[in-house]
Amino acid sequence: MSSLSIKNLTKRYDDLTVVNSVSLEVGQGEFVSLLGPSGCGKTTILRMIAGLLDPSGGQILFGDQDVTRLPPNKRNIGLVFQSYALFPHLTVHENVAFGLRRQKVSGRELDMRVGEALERVRLGQHGARYPRQLSGGQQQRVALARSIAPRPSILLFDEPLSNLDAQLREEMQIEIKRLQAELKITSLFVTHDQHEAMSLSDRICLMSGGDIQQFASPEDVYFRPANGFVSGFVGSPNKLSGQVRGGRVALAHGVELDLDRPLTEGMAVSVTLRQEDIHLVPGAEGPLAGTISLRIFEGAHVQYVIALGQGIEVLARVNSRGPLANLVPGTQVALDIAPDRIFVAQAEGVA
Template sequence: MSTLTFEALGKSYGDTEVVRDISLTIREGEFVSLLGPSGCGKTTILRMVAGLVEPSRGRILIGSDDVTRLPPNRRGLGLVFQSYALFPHLSVTENVAFGLRRRKVAGAELDRRVREALAMVRLATFADRMPRQLSGGQQQRVAIARAIAPRPRVLLFDEPLSNLDAQLREEMQIELKRLQRDVGITTLFVTHDQGEALTMSDRVGVMARGVMQQFAPPEDIYHRPATAFVAGFIGRPNRLAGRVVRRDGAGGRVRIGDRVELAAAAIDLPDGAAASVIIRQEAIRLAAVGATASPSDAPDRVPGVPGTVLLRSFSGARVQYVVRVAEGVELVAETGSQGAAADLAPGTAVSLNIPPEAVFAMPPEEPAP
């Protein structure tokens, strides 16, 4: 088990910077996810760690060892690909044994380590099956067993759950977190799915345009976003152009359009400044005008914002509403699919409760270079 450190790590292709001076340390046994949209640089970082892409600048250290220029087979890594990359003509046992044989492990030691790896991923009874006889989730676990059998110093995951259906993906998130905790290997996980990153990680690095926007525990990423990009990328955001009305301590008030004024818990802009106002859909509470809301849905300190339901969309556990709150200003609000607010028809007059903690007034994002 080792730390994984990036020192001013960067990668350029010609004049295009795809990774810009990333410096951080992943602690021993820590599960860290790199999260961001396609093209943000997260996969390039993983490939630099794996030795598949050469950095343009900076260093990569595993423990105290500088591995920046070492070939992949000398870095002590386990890598799980998006495609699993199982050998179709080899049994589960032989797939797991493949990397061990290349490391000259043989005999009883080979058998023991294969059995241990399969037991860790709960596939001991599938040892003699071929990959085609396995489900997608089982194939994924074989790939993980093959990666951990050589006892790597660092484990790398390249969007390993993206090919699974939604239900299996959620099950595998729990399995991966349990396995990583049990094995204790320092893990770097690359994903574009915020649910995966927040669910499994000890810390999350959110990236955009090659820059690390924030590196922090999931709770901080969600509740205390450091940039407008993070606030708008995490959760289900309403993103609106606004202006700071006034500062009041750490927070204050912002205006959207001509009529809608909201309290925000944190504002790092001067009075009168243009702001990117981000409001989490899932934090908005709404009730039909005249309905009695529970105290948790309508705290006395937050006045309601009047609006009219335009659209209703049912998705099982949740219901989404598009609500017009002013001319040219619409908000999407999300609520549970049971309760008084779950069946509001278009045209219903509603009151929206928007707590200050759900409103982020950030500097407007700079356009992509």
């Protein structure tokens, strides 16, 4: 196992810069997610680390070894693909053995290591089956077993759960978390799904437009966003705009929000309010009073659409077993939001 470092990594296509001089460190045995919207550069970074794309500039190191110009087969990586990439004509055993055979492993050692990898993903009795005889979740576990059997120093995941349904995704998140905790392989996981990143990662590298916006623990990314882009991307946000007036944020039609710190008078700002940070007070009045226009049952939660003044709507989410779960449309409510849960940034957004 090794640590992973990328230094000033850049990828350009003619005049288009896809990755803009990105640097980050992944410690030995650490699990880091590259998170962001489509086109932010996260998959391009992973493909450069894997050796599938040549960087336009910068350096990639596994521990102290510079691998920037090494071919993929010389990098000792495990790569788990979105599409599983299993050979349909080979058994599960032979799929897992594929990388080991390329390493010239054979005989009893090969069988032992294939069996060990399959046991780790709880498929020890499935070696004689073919991929077509397995469920999607089982096929993904075979892909995991194949990636760990050669004992890589770095494990790379390219959105491996996006083809699974919701229940299988949750099961595979637990499987990956358990496996990584047991093996302590340095891992980089690419995803656009914030729930996956939050639940799996030691740290999250949140990207936009080829740049890192925040690289921190899941708790810091969620509770202490570095800028307007982060606060607007993570969680379930309401996005509003306004202007700083008299130490508060003035929205349209007289609606105002408190601030937990001073900002420049007259500055145009974007405001992010997470749905789960809005506490509803039925029947109350005040500057943040409104009327429930829709109630949406979501299982574990109930979502309310609340009309504030003219033209401003916000969404709030409450526990479906809590005391506020059965408010009906037309109910007047006031919004109680702690100032430190109101994220405000200059209107330009990304720092």
